[in-house]
Amino acid sequence: xxxxxxxxxxxKSYGAQTALAGIDFDVHAGEVFALIGPNGAGKTTTLRIVxxxxxxxxxxIAFFEHDLCKEPDLVREKISYLPEEAGAxxxxxxxxxxxxxxxxxxRTPEEEKVFVDRAVAITELGDRLKTKVGTYSKGMTRxxxxxxxxxxxxxxxILDEPTSGLDVLNALEVREIVxxxxxxxxSVLLSSHNMLEIEFLSDRVALIDKGRILDSGTPTELKDRHxxxxxxxxxxxxxx
Amino acid sequence: xxxxxxxxxxxxxxxxxxxxxxxxxxxxxxxxxIGQVSKKEVRKAIGVQTISALDQDGSAAxxxxxxxxxxxxxxxxDQSGKTKEEAIxxxxxxxxxxxxxxxxxxxxxxxxxxPSEIETYSFMRxxxxxxxxxxxxVQSVITAxxxxxxxxxxxxxxxxxxxxxxxxxxxxxxxxxxxxxMAEGSANDVAGMIxxxxxxxxxxxFMIVMYSSNMVISAIAIEKQDKTLETLLxxxxxxxxxxxxxxxxxxxxxxxxxxxxxxxxxxxxGGIGExxxxxxxxxxxxxxxxxxxxxxxxxxxxxxxxxxxxxxxxxxxxMAMILxxxxxxxxxxxxxxxxLMFMVMIPYLISxxxxxxxxxxxxxxxxxxxxxxxxxxxxxNLYLGNYGMIAAGLAYMLIVFGILVVFAARIFSTDKILTMxxxxxxxxxxxx
Numbered sequence: 001x002x003x004x005x006x007x008x009x010x011x012k013s014y015g016a017q018t019a020l021a022g023i024d025f026d027v028h029a030g031e032v033f034a035l036i037g038p039n040g041a042g043k044t045t046t047l048r049i050v051x052x053x054x055x056x057x058x059x060x061i062a063f064f065e066h067d068l069c070k071e072p073d074l075v076r077e078k079i080s081y082l083p084e085e086a087g088a089x090x091x092x093x094x095x096x097x098x099x100x101x102x103x104x105x106x107r108t109p110e111e112e113k114v115f116v117d118r119a120v121a122i123t124e125l126g127d128r129l130k131t132k133v134g135t136y137s138k139g140m141t142r143x144x145x146x147x148x149x150x151x152x153x154x155x156x157x158i159l160d161e162p163t164s165g166l167d168v169l170n171a172l173e174v175r176e177i178v179x180x181x182x183x184x185x186x187s188v189l190l191s192s193h194n195m196l197e198i199e200f201l202s203d204r205v206a207l208i209d210k211g212r213i214l215d216s217g218t219p220t221e222l223k224d225r226h227x228x229x230x231x232x233x234x235x236x237x238x239x240x
Numbered sequence: 241x242x243x244x245x246x247x248x249x250x251x252x253x254x255x256x257x258x259x260x261x262x263x264x265x266x267x268x269x270x271x272x273x274i275g276q277v278s279k280k281e282v283r284k285a286i287g288v289q290t291i292s293a294l295d296q297d298g299s300a301a302x303x304x305x306x307x308x309x310x311x312x313x314x315x316x317x318d319q320s321g322k323t324k325e326e327a328i329x330x331x332x333x334x335x336x337x338x339x340x341x342x343x344x345x346x347x348x349x350x351x352x353x354x355p356s357e358i359e360t361y362s363f364m365r366x367x368x369x370x371x372x373x374x375x376x377x378v379q380s381v382i383t384a385x386x387x388x389x390x391x392x393x394x395x396x397x398x399x400x401x402x403x404x405x406x407x408x409x410x411x412x413x414x415x416x417x418x419x420x421x422m423a424e425g426s427a428n429d430v431a432g433m434i435x436x437x438x439x440x441x442x443x444x445x446f447m448i449v450m451y452s453s454n455m456v457i458s459a460i461a462i463e464k465q466d467k468t469l470e471t472l473l474x475x476x477x478x479x480x481x482x483x484x485x486x487x488x489x490x491x492x493x494x495x496x497x498x499x500x501x502x503x504x505x506x507x508x509x510g511g512i513g514e515x516x517x518x519x520x521x522x523x524x525x526x527x528x529x530x531x532x533x534x535x536x537x538x539x540x541x542x543x544x545x546x547x548x549x550x551x552x553x554x555x556x557x558x559m560a561m562i563l564x565x566x567x568x569x570x571x572x573x574x575x576x577x578x579x580l581m582f583m584v585m586i587p588y589l590i591s592x593x594x595x596x597x598x599x600x601x602x603x604x605x606x607x608x609x610x611x612x613x614x615x616x617x618x619x620x621n622l623y624l625g626n627y628g629m630i631a632a633g634l635a636y637m638l639i640v641f642g643i644l645v646v647f648a649a650r651i652f653s654t655d656k657i658l659t660m661x662x663x664x665x666x667x668x669x670x671x672x
Contacts, residue, residue, distance in 0.1 A: 014659065051474050054655045076476040087467035091254060103246040104475040148471075 003062070004029050004156050004187045005050065010059035012045050012211075019045040021211040022059065027156065032178070032188040034202035036195060036235065042211040043191035044084065044160055050189060051081035051158045063156070077105070082149040084160040084191075087141070090134030094125060094144055097133055098151070105152045115151045122147035122177055139170040146174055150181050157181070159190040163197060175201055195231040205231065207238050214238040243477045244485055251489035254462075255455055260493070264500050271504035291338040292331035294319040299347020301389075305358070308385055309340070328361055338362050353393055358382070416533060419625055423532035433530060434623070445615055446584050447501050448553055452494025453560035453580050454573075459486050460564030461573035470658070479652040483645070487557045494553070534623075541622050544630060548615040551637035555611045556580060558644035565651050587613035611637045 005027040012020040020042045027033040035043045048054040050061060052072040061068040063075045088097050098119045099112065106112035120129060123143045133141065142165065149157055162178065163171035178201060182188055192198050198205055199219050206216035215222060215238045219231060226237040291309070293316050295302045310316055317336055319327040324341055331339040341359040349356040394403040414426050463469035472482065530536055537545065559580055567573040587607055590596060596607055596617060607613045614633035621629045651657055 048470075048658075051470075053470060053473055053658060073476065073478065076474060079474070081471065081474040083467065083470045085467045086471055089250070089254065089468055090466060091257065092250075100246065100250055101475065104243050104477055145471075 002029050002064075003027065004064065005189065006060075006062040007046075007050070008060045010046065010049065010061065011057045012042075012049060012054065013057045019211055020049075020056075023206075023208070023211070023213045025206050025213060025216060027187050027189050028204075029187055030182060030185060031203040032182055032190065032201050034198045034205045035189075035191045035208050036193070036198050036205060036231065037191075037208035038193070040210075041208045043208060045211075046208070047081070047158050047160050047189065047191055048083075050156075051079065052076055053081070078155040079158060080149040080152060080154040080156075081158045082145055082160060082162060084164050086145050088133045088144055088148075091132060093132055094123070094129035094136070095120075097144065098129070098148060101148045102151060118153075119144075119147035119151035122150060138165050139167060142166055143170070143174065146177065150177065150186065153181065153184060153186055155187065157186050157188045159188060161192055162190060163192075163194065171197070195235065199231050207235055209239060244481045247477060247481065247485040248489055251459065251485050252493065254459065255489055255493045260497070264497060267501055268504045272507060275507055290315045290317060290334070290336050291340060292317045292319050292327060292334070292336040293340045293342070294322060294324065294327040295342045296324075296344045297342050297346040301347040301350045301356075302342040305342060305382075305385055306340075331361070332363055336363065337365075350389060416529070418533045418535060418623065421532065421534045423529055425529040425533075430529065430533065430535065434535065434620070443505070444498065445549060445552060445612060446581075446588070448494050448498040448549075449556040449580060449584050449612070450577070451497040451501075452490045452553060453556050453563075454577050455490035455494060456486055456557055456560035457564040457567060457573045457576050458570060459490060460561065461567040461570045461576075464567070465569040473652075473657065480649050483561055483648050483652055487554075487561060490560075491553060491557055537619075537622065541619075544622060544634075545615070545618050548618045548630075548634060548637070551634060551641060552612050552615050554641045555637055555644065556584070558641055558648055559583075561648045562644065562651065565648075565657055583610055584612045586610055587616050591616055608633075608636075611640045 003026045007023065007025050010020055010023045011018075023042070023046065025033065025035075035041075035046060037043055045054065049056050050068070052068065052075055056069065063071075063078070066074055068075050088094075089100075092100065095116070098116045102112045102115035102119070106115055123129065123140075125140060125144065128136070128140065133144065136144065142163075146159075146162060149159065157178075159178070163174050166174060175197065178188060178190075188201075190201070202219065204216065204218050205222060207214040207222075215225070215234075217225065222231065222234045223229070226234045228234045228237055291314050293306050293309070295306060295318070298320075306316055317331070317334065319330055319339070322330060327339055327341065339361040341361070343357065343359070346356045346358065390407065391403045394401065394406055398406065414424065415422055416425050416427050416430050418430075460469075463472065473479070560577075563576040563580065564573065567576045587596070587610055590599070590603075590607060596604065596613065597620070599607070614637055617633060618630055621627070621633075
């Protein structure tokens with residue numbers, strides 16, 4: 001499988017503080033690649049760099065054959081990013097928000113309609129999309145944002161804690177939506193604390209701590225390598 | 241362009257909300273209300289005023305004085321027959337603003353060419369300037385009577401002499417020269433009129449800068465507070481377009497808001513001024529003098545002044561954009577506006593007390609380094625033909641704007657947009 005994303009020797013420092021100490025990983029076409037690790041491990045920093053929000057201190061990132069650092073505008077056309085603590089414009093109606101975001105990607109009004117229809121289907125919010133985002137529950141807002149991230153069928157979706165703050169049913173639904181879009185060709189780079197979620201969603205996983213990747217592979221490979229029953233045990237074992 | 245229009249539309253929609261419309265409507269209503277109330281008060285003050293008079297003399301001269309007051313729209317309450325104390329009490333209890341006491345012997349003293357005295361007692365029931373106007377008018381009536389009486393004396397004693405020449409042996413004929421134009425008039429009057437005209441510029445600037453900058457700073461701060469900025473920064477639109485859309489939307493709404501404010505403000509002052517003008521509070525000879533001296537703006541003058549104010553607004557918006565990045569949330573954004581406000585106020589405050597062109601060199605450099613000083617100086621420099629200074633001022637503002645925009649674009653293109661911040665109050669925990 002070709003690489004959608006190739007990351008080599010990625011470093012990031014904030015002054016004297018090192019967030020990433022040089023990491024390497026690849027995201028293949030049509031797969032879900034997950035970064036798992038504790039708070040402050042460097043997951044969000046990695047995702048923000050790939051999403052063109054932060055600049056790397058050192059290292060190389062290639063989006064297909066394009067240098068992400070040199071051609072961020074081109075890369076933004078093909079990716080979408082769902083931050084962990086994202087919000088939507090509270091004074092906008094849900095439907096207006098989807099149109100507003102779709103307008104940045106669509107080349108024609110017809111294409112914009114396709115994007116919005118797709119998003120409406122993902123949210124399953126029905127008539128609530130005619131009301132202001134400020135009145136939505138956390139789960140509704142998260143689904144709206146996920147719909148925004150997937151409606152264009154991006155080449156690479158970068159999802160930071162996609163089910164953060166959601167109840168069990170909503171979280172399950174979100175995972176199913178993500179899997180469905182992966183089947184339709186979108187590659188996903190995601191981060192999570194939730195090892196069960198990662199196990200359910202991911203094709204390959206990288207364990208990250210203190211800005212370094214400790215180990216990576218498919219969940220089955222990792223469990224075999226560490227003789228563990230689940231990814232939580234894998235993570236504990238790799239920390240040792 | 242389509243993406244820029246999409247963002248601009250959203251920015252304008254975000255700014256034009258119920259709060260803005262209510263606040264603008266409130267401004268119009270409150271200024272109109274103040275205007276109407278002030279108009280009534282001015283009308284009252286310059287209309288028929290009641291004063292009490294105690295004429296203890298009863299001479300022809302004392303009656304002439306009272307008649308003189310009646311002729312300048314005073315309603316006189318006669319307190320004759322009372323003692324001074326009784327008259328004071330009676331006037332105090334009534335609506336009189338002033339008690340005039342003409343003592344016995346007033347007429348005789350005048351006839352004998354001896355100084356005569358009258359007493360005035362003003363009842364200050366409020367401390368407004370308009371409220372104290374009664375005494376000013378009485379004094380001017382007394383001055384006029386003094387003039388007439390002294391003319392009479394001189395005529396009697398020196399019938400062959402010109403009384404005016406006797407009273408003022410030295411006459412001054414004042415001329416003002418501005419560049420190559422000369423007109424008869426007082427330099428003080430010209431300076432007063434120019435200062436009155438240019439007083440409007442800082443108010444206009446202050447209002448527009450306050451409205452627009454506040455909108456830009458808040459727009460960025462709200463994006464940060466509501467966690468929408470990260471998403472916006474990853475959509476396919478150039479960072480410079482994000483800056484421009486926010487600045488343009490804030491500039492447009494700021495201009496409209498300032499326009500509404502100015503219109504209401506002018507309406508309020510106009511209401512008061514109209515009444516004052518009716519009363520002849522201010523003679524209209526100044527305009528002709530300004531015309532003769534060439535101290536009026538032609539179309540080019542207005543274009544240059546407008547351009548200067550426009551550039552100052554652009555500079556303010558670019559500064560606000562950078563300050564907005566430093567704000568963590570809406571609350572801290574309110575603090576961020578303060579430095580900008582001071583920068584606009586400094587040249588105005590200094591211009592009240594000193595002539596910017598003649599202050600010491602370090603202070604002059606300091607003032608000229610503030611971009612907002614230049615719109616203040618444009619009108620003066622236009623009048624004085626200092627076109628070099630005007631061009632330099634415009635160029636300076638353009639350069640400052642360019643530097644600020646490049647700086648803002650750089651911030652928006654780098655990590656700084658997410659990492660730069662000034663925190664006020666409690667520190668928050670760091671995120672992963």
